[in-house]
Amino acid sequence: xxxxxxxxxxxxxxxxxxxxxxxxxxxxxxxxxxxxxxxxxxxxxxxxxxxxxxxxxxxxxxxxxxxxxxxxxxxxxxxxxxxxxxxxxxxxxxxxxxxxxxxxxxxxxxxxxxxxxxxxxxxxxxxxxxxxxxxxxxxxxxxxxxxxxxxxxxxxxxxxxxxxxxxxxxxxxxxxxxxxxxxxxxxxxxxxxxxxxxxxxxxxxxxxxxxxxxxxxxxxxxxxxxxxxxxxxxxxxxxxxxxxxxxxxxxxxxxxxxxxxxxxxxxxxxxxxxxxxxxxxxxxxxxxxxxxxxxxxxxxxxxxxxxxxxxxxxxxxxxxxxxxxxxxxxxxxxxxxxxxxxxxxxxxxxxxxxxxxxxxxxxxxxxxxxxxxxxxxxxxxxxxxxxxxxxxxxxxxxxxxxxxxxxxxxxxxxxxxxxxxxxxxxxxxxxxxxxxxxxxxxxxxxxxxxxxxxxxxxxxxxxxxxxxxxxxxxxxxxxxxxxxxxxxxxxxxxxxxxxxxxxxxxxxxxxxxxxxxxxxxxxxxxxxxxxxxxxxxxxx
Amino acid sequence: xxxxxxxxxxxxxxxxxxxxxxxxxxxxxxxxxxxxxxxxxxxxxxxxxxxxxxxxxxxxxxxxxxxxxxxxxxxxxxxxxxxxxxxxxxxxxxxxxxxxxxxxxxxxxxxxxxxxxxxxxxxx
Numbered sequence: 001x002x003x004x005x006x007x008x009x010x011x012x013x014x015x016x017x018x019x020x021x022x023x024x025x026x027x028x029x030x031x032x033x034x035x036x037x038x039x040x041x042x043x044x045x046x047x048x049x050x051x052x053x054x055x056x057x058x059x060x061x062x063x064x065x066x067x068x069x070x071x072x073x074x075x076x077x078x079x080x081x082x083x084x085x086x087x088x089x090x091x092x093x094x095x096x097x098x099x100x101x102x103x104x105x106x107x108x109x110x111x112x113x114x115x116x117x118x119x120x121x122x123x124x125x126x127x128x129x130x131x132x133x134x135x136x137x138x139x140x141x142x143x144x145x146x147x148x149x150x151x152x153x154x155x156x157x158x159x160x161x162x163x164x165x166x167x168x169x170x171x172x173x174x175x176x177x178x179x180x181x182x183x184x185x186x187x188x189x190x191x192x193x194x195x196x197x198x199x200x201x202x203x204x205x206x207x208x209x210x211x212x213x214x215x216x217x218x219x220x221x222x223x224x225x226x227x228x229x230x231x232x233x234x235x236x237x238x239x240x241x242x243x244x245x246x247x248x249x250x251x252x253x254x255x256x257x258x259x260x261x262x263x264x265x266x267x268x269x270x271x272x273x274x275x276x277x278x279x280x281x282x283x284x285x286x287x288x289x290x291x292x293x294x295x296x297x298x299x300x301x302x303x304x305x306x307x308x309x310x311x312x313x314x315x316x317x318x319x320x321x322x323x324x325x326x327x328x329x330x331x332x333x334x335x336x337x338x339x340x341x342x343x344x345x346x347x348x349x350x351x352x353x354x355x356x357x358x359x360x361x362x363x364x365x366x367x368x369x370x371x372x373x374x375x376x377x378x379x380x381x382x383x384x385x386x387x388x389x390x391x392x393x394x395x396x397x398x399x400x401x402x403x404x405x406x407x408x409x410x411x412x413x414x415x416x417x418x419x420x421x422x423x424x425x426x427x428x429x430x431x432x433x434x435x436x437x438x439x440x441x442x443x444x445x446x447x448x449x450x451x452x453x454x455x456x457x458x459x460x461x462x463x464x465x466x467x468x469x470x471x472x473x474x475x476x477x478x479x480x481x482x483x484x485x486x487x488x489x490x491x492x493x494x495x496x497x498x499x500x501x502x503x504x505x506x507x508x509x510x511x512x513x514x515x516x517x518x519x520x521x522x523x524x525x526x527x528x529x530x531x532x533x534x535x536x537x538x539x540x
Numbered sequence: 541x542x543x544x545x546x547x548x549x550x551x552x553x554x555x556x557x558x559x560x561x562x563x564x565x566x567x568x569x570x571x572x573x574x575x576x577x578x579x580x581x582x583x584x585x586x587x588x589x590x591x592x593x594x595x596x597x598x599x600x601x602x603x604x605x606x607x608x609x610x611x612x613x614x615x616x617x618x619x620x621x622x623x624x625x626x627x628x629x630x631x632x633x634x635x636x637x638x639x640x641x642x643x644x645x646x647x648x649x650x651x652x653x654x655x656x657x658x659x660x661x662x663x664x
Contacts, residue, residue, distance in 0.1 A: 279624070279627075282623070282624065283596065283623045283624040283627075284623070285623075286622075286623025286624065286643075286644045286645065287552055287555065287623050287644060288552075288554075289623075289644065289645045290555055290558070290621075290623065290644030290645045290646060291552070291554045291555050291557075291558035291645075292645070293645030293646070294558045294559070294561075294562055294645065294646060294648055294651075295558050295561075297562075297647075297648045298558070298561050298562060298648065362645070366645060373624075373626065
């Protein structure tokens, strides 16, 4: 094919009313090759109709008004129009250009050479322009698509330049982190995002890593908003060689909530089975403990008797050695010798010590069993309407003397409606949490000195009441976080804790239809959050 | 008053011997039984002032034993000893007229005091 084709065969529409001229035109255009389709029409209407799919329109100037109508219809969008004319005047040519013709060819001796050459050039030009326009349209449509995606993308996006300034954000970012009408461009992430989110997600580190081209596993950044904990999956990626990065913050609060719920359910099941086991074990231990405990007391009593007996015997032996007949004296000496050989004083002392230590051990076992029983107690206490602020207060009061040297206690209580609960049990929970908070602070104070702070906070939240016990103590190491509610899990010294405090608390809160969870306090330490539904404990 | 007779019931023989030692100097006449059935036979054969029974035993619980004892020998003082006192329903204790539930592990002095009290006023 002669024509430079973008795609498909070349189509030319010829609009010439008179047969001889028409024949000359068709003959001339045929020289372009067999692949060229030529359609002949006689008037403007037919021409305009066919021009839509054509690469070129050849119009006879002799069409007059019809010719001008064709030219004006094709102007802009349509294929180029070449006007053929019998008049070889400059004015005629100018007239056709003014009317919108792409070129003008005069009927002359070399008509059959000039016309194909002109036609070919126009077709090439038109096809190239068409191709360029198609590319431009494609680009525009892609841009519109990308714009729409970013516009509607559910996660917050921010593009940050190498200096850490925000270049652009999407509407989700504005929705999640900006006040109405607040602009983000040119500002730093540190000014735009909440402090706790920046810290828990280590967003500065994340961005730096991304800028350096490194890859890091996404992490969960958390922020407290209106008393509610929101979690964001945070990731950052390098966008280009100019050091621009894209920060993505996807709100995964619901997913995290679900995960938490699953963990709570698992924990609850574990509790229920361990509770049963604990009750059984406690009972079984109490039987042997019963006689061990009593026997130790009896042994103590008997030992006192033996000591008296021994004293008396030695007294007698002494007197015998002094005053007795030779036989009696010999017996007295033998007793004294045996007492020396056996080191009787030490023997009796150590016997006493062994009993005392065993009694301490048995006391400790009794304690563990008591805790176990408290743990397996299911429905102790009456259900009443109680004021949780008051419960918290009276509990804090009990342990206050112990803590006041190293702890500042801050209370942030909200007005709370009365809550249907078993106050004695909840006080046990608060007691556990406050004592744990105190111990965490003690641990830190021992290492670093200074004092600590415990914050007791209550809030009315959706569907219930939230009680927070927050400390700035040593915090919970990540490797312990998953186990703190497990029965018998303890980091305390042997003999100091049974590892049942948090497990019992968890169970009590669960029986109230609520949840108990721990989270890191920004800046170090731990916050325990008790959620209790206003509806009260579920029917059992 | 003549020497009071006590019947101690527990399926764990070491408990029985420990209890017996604890009460050795109290001047009671002490009989023991290691099953509820044996206890009922003793109860039938001898005048018993007080019966102190374990609760959790194979075949028959201490509470059930005391229930039978209450009908057969209403004047006998009834006491329970248990490693899991909270598991025993209070209303049943009241209905059967159990004077006290002694927890395991027990305190010897407390045990002696409770027994002495119960025997001093058997009807109370």
